[in-house]
Amino acid sequence: MNLPVVDVSGIVKSYQMETHQVPVLRAVDLRLESGTFFAVMGASGSGKSTLLNIIGCLDRPDSGSYRLDGIDVLRSSDNELSRLRSRYLGFVFQTFNLISTLTVKENVELPFLYRTEHRDDISQRVDAAIAQVGLSERANHRPFELSGGEMQRVAIARALATDPKLILADEPTGNLDSQMSREIMELFKRLHAQGRTIILVTHDPQIAAYADACATMHDGRFIHDAL
Numbered sequence: 722m723n724l725p726v727v728d729v730s731g732i733v734k735s736y737q738m739e740t741h742q743v744p745v746l747r748a749v750d751l752r753l754e755s756g757t758f759f760a761v762m763g764a765s766g767s768g769k770s771t772l773l774n775i776i777g778c779l780d781r782p783d784s785g786s787y788r789l790d791g792i793d794v795l796r797s798s799d800n801e802l803s804r805l806r807s808r809y810l811g812f813v814f815q816t817f818n819l820i821s822t823l824t825v826k827e828n829v830e831l832p833f834l835y836r837t838e839h840r841d842d843i844s845q846r847v848d849a850a851i852a853q854v855g856l857s858e859r860a861n862h863r864p865f866e867l868s869g870g871e872m873q874r875v876a877i878a879r880a881l882a883t884d885p886k887l888i889l890a891d892e893p894t895g896n897l898d899s900q901m902s903r904e905i906m907e908l909f910k911r912l913h914a915q916g917r918t919i920i921l922v923t924h925d926p927q928i929a930a931y932a933d934a935c936a937t938m939h940d941g942r943f944i945h946d947a948l
C-alpha cells in the first residue's frame with residue numbers, strides 16, 4: 722500500500738471558553754492516499770474548518786497524531802510548519818483572500834515570496850497556473866475587475882502554482898452563485914483527473930458529489946468511517 726499523504730489519528734481539539742472547555746474535534750481519524758478527491762460534509766459548527774486548519778498546519782490539536790507525507794507534523798516547530806505549508810499545501814478559501822492592490826499575476830506569485838527559485842522559473846510556473854484556470858487574458862487585471870468565479874479561479878491558480886502535494890479548499894463555492902459554483906467544481910474535477918490530491922469542505926451535498934469520496938462530520942466526529 723502507498724504511504725498516505727494525510728494520516729490523521731485520534732485528533733482531539735477543544736476551545737477554552739470563559740468558564741469551560743468546548744470540545745470541537747473528538748478523536749478524528751482520516752487517511753488519504755495520493756490522488757484522492759475527498760469531501761468533508763457536515764452542518765455549520767460540526768468542526769470541518771477546525772479539522773481542515775489542523776490538516777493545513779494552521780492550527781494544532783490538543784492530542785492525536787498527524788503525518789503529512791510521512792512527516793510528523795505535531796512534533797514540528799512553528800518554523801518547520803511554515804515550511805511545510807509553503808512546500809506541501811495550497812489553500813483555497815470561501816472569501817478568495819486575494820490582495821486587492823495586486824494584479825492576478827502578482828497574487829499568484831505570492832506563495833513564491835520566500836522561495837529561492839529563479840525568477841524566470843517562477844514566472845513560467847505562475848503563467849502556467851493562470852493558464853490552467855483559464856485566466857491568461859486577465860493576468861494584469863486586479864481583483865475588483867473580476868467576477869466572483871474568476872476571483873476564486875485566481876485563488877486556485879495561487880494554490881496550484883507551487884505544485885503542492887495537497888490542496889485544501891474550505892467552502893470554495895460558499896460565496897458563488899450556482900453557475901459559478903459548477904464552473905469551480907468542474908475545475909477541481911479536472912485537477913483531480915490530473916492526479917491532484919484535494920480535500921474539500923462543504924455543507925452542500927451537490928458540491929460534495931464532485932469528489933470521489935466523502936464523509937460527514939457531526940459534533941466533532943465523522944459519522945461514518947472515512948475511507
Ligand code: ADP
Pocket residue numbers: 736737745763764765766767768769770771772
Ligand atoms: P464548521 O467549519 O463545521 O462550521 P468550525 O470548525 O468552524 O465548524 O467550528 C466548530 C466549533 O468550534 C463551533 O462551535 C465554533 O463556534 C467553535 N470554534 C471554532 N473556532 C473557535 C475559536 N477560535 N474559539 C472558540 N471556538 C471556536
Ligand code: MG
Pocket residue numbers: 769770771891
Ligand atoms: Mg467552516
